[in-house]
Amino acid sequence: MIEQIIFYFFAAILIISASMVITVRNPVHAALFLVLSFFSSAAIWLLLEAEFLAITLVLVYVGAVMVLFLFVVMMLDINLAPLREGFTRYLPVGILVAVLMLLFMALIVSSDSFNLNQAEGIKHAADYSNTAELGLILYTEYLYPFEIAGAILLVAIIAAIALTMRKSKTLKTPKPEQQVAVKREDRVRLVKMESEKRDT
Amino acid sequence: MFEFIRNNLLSPFVGSLFPASIEVQALYTLDALIKIIVILIPVLLGVAYLTYAERKIIGYIQVRIGPNRVGPLGLLQPIADALKLTFKEIIIPSGANKKLFIIAPILSLAPSLAAWAVIPFNDVAVLADINAGLLYILALTSLAVYGIIIAGWASNSKYAFIGSMRAVAQIIAYEIAMGFALVGVLIAAGSLNLGDIVRAQDGSLLHWFWLPLWPLFIVFFLAGVAETNRAPFDVSEGESEIVAGFHVEYGGMAFSIFFMAEYANMMLISILTAIMFCGGWLSPFQGVPFLGEPSIIWLLMKTSFFLFLFLWFRATFPRYRYDQIMRLGWKVFIPITIVWLVVVSVLVVAQIPPWFD
Secondary structure, three states, X not given: OHHHHHHHHHHHXXXXXXXXXXXXXXXHHHHHHHHHHHHXXXXXXXXXXXXXXXXXXXXXXXXXXXXXXXXXXXXXXXXXXXXXXXXXXXXXXXXXXHHHHHHHHHHHHHOHHXXXXXXXXXXXXXXXOXXXXXXXXXHOOOHHHHHHHXXXXXXXXXXXXXXXXXXXXXXXXXXXHHHHOOOHHHHOXXXXXXXXXXXX | OHHHHHHHXXXXXXXXXXXXXXXXXXXXXXXXXXXXXXXXXXHHHHHHHHHHHHHHHHHHHOOOOOOOOOOHHXXXXXXXXXXXXXXXXXXXXXXXXXXXXXXHHHHHHHHHHHXXXXXXXXXXXXXXXXXXXXXXXXXXXXXXXXXXXXXXXXXXXXXXXXXXXXHHHHHHHHHHHHHHHHHHHHHHHOOOOHHHHHHOOOOOHHHOOOOOOHHHHHHHHHHHHHHOOOOOXXXXXXXXXXXXXXXXXXXXXXXXXXXXXXXXXXXXXXXXXXXXXXXXXXXXXXXXXXXXXXXXXXXXXXXXXXXXXXXXXXXXXXXXXXXXXHHHHHHHHHHHHHHHHHHHHHHHHOOOOOOOO
């Protein structure tokens, strides 16, 4: 029973915060509500004993992706008025996309692999490690898809870095590695001088 | 403790007031609450006296005496500071976003206290002995940045905003190196559970992970210093440049909560370094009678040593320049950790004694 109370609590927060994401005016508030909805969905995953996925969701999306997102949103001075224009014009397209999404989700969730006719989730013993189980299945059954996904991500990282590597020739940036490597002898010269005699 | 409460204190009530299942749940909750208090009060006292230790130690390093007016040896100084900060008014700037301005300090303190849930103090004393302890720690330390970023934005002040931007870029950069260092520990110990990580280092001083994971050990601790925004990586506060950075608009309790979060984070990084690289509660003299006994005292001594390093760094090094901080994080620490991950994996696969046999 307590589990159900917890589930409905987080589900309510998830739905409220997700709808706030698209209705609040301030983009920073919207991003923070998105963080809250990630958080409550992670809590729901924890109830399903999927602790690895839940903690990774917090780590990757809340801890890294949304921080960068907020970073950009805060830096940009977004003019809100043009963003609000044409709400009724885009409404039919939006409804169409929403209905399609709902249809796809219903198709996927009702398929056999989700096992929705099973009323209760399978409970595991206390020594069951979700992380170890995921690792086992990823590196045996799904090894090739996993490796291919890794390779694609690596290519994406390298491409993103390559895009930012263009440098203007006129730009004069300091080279920290040279500056760090500087020794005292390069900068300071100790000069020994005879003390001069005062003319009397 | 749970058994103790059920058998002794509450035995007359079991089964009489509520159905047994709810009673068990309630007892578990009570048990957890007591443990939380038992952990949090020493942590908060530690935070208070860490500020005292910092002022004394830096004082002696700089040939001063440090606080010595309030109480014997100035020992009541943290209490006086806390009282003063409690009674000061919290000023909310007129242009600030009021709700977020209040939430920000809470968001920065809560994760650094919540992370203590999975810290094992000896073989059995741990609040939540979960499988994914290391992941949990990593996730919670990555949350601490929200307090800073929200504080900077909600203050509606240029200095605060610059400070929080600096802090965020820096924390993101060093979190990656820190995560990779933790992956090295995970490979070496073969477990994400912090208790199992300590047990994997059982043996002697040379069995501890600082030796096979030496570069990761250094990278983890320095990334921890950067992550907590401590000197020499404290550009987000940078008094000489941006006044006090992200918390420039805060006063009274709101400011002191940021302060407590910073010191709680320092203690967390120190105890994590002690647990993951220096054998946690294990004794350095294993095998010797009495001195070789594993005890929480060893853990506290190791933690205190790393805390001392934090203070020593602050008194010794001048502040890093920002581009050098970024270079150190991205171009030095991350490559070192990636190379050493490969080395550790080879060591583990080849079962090199004395660590991985």
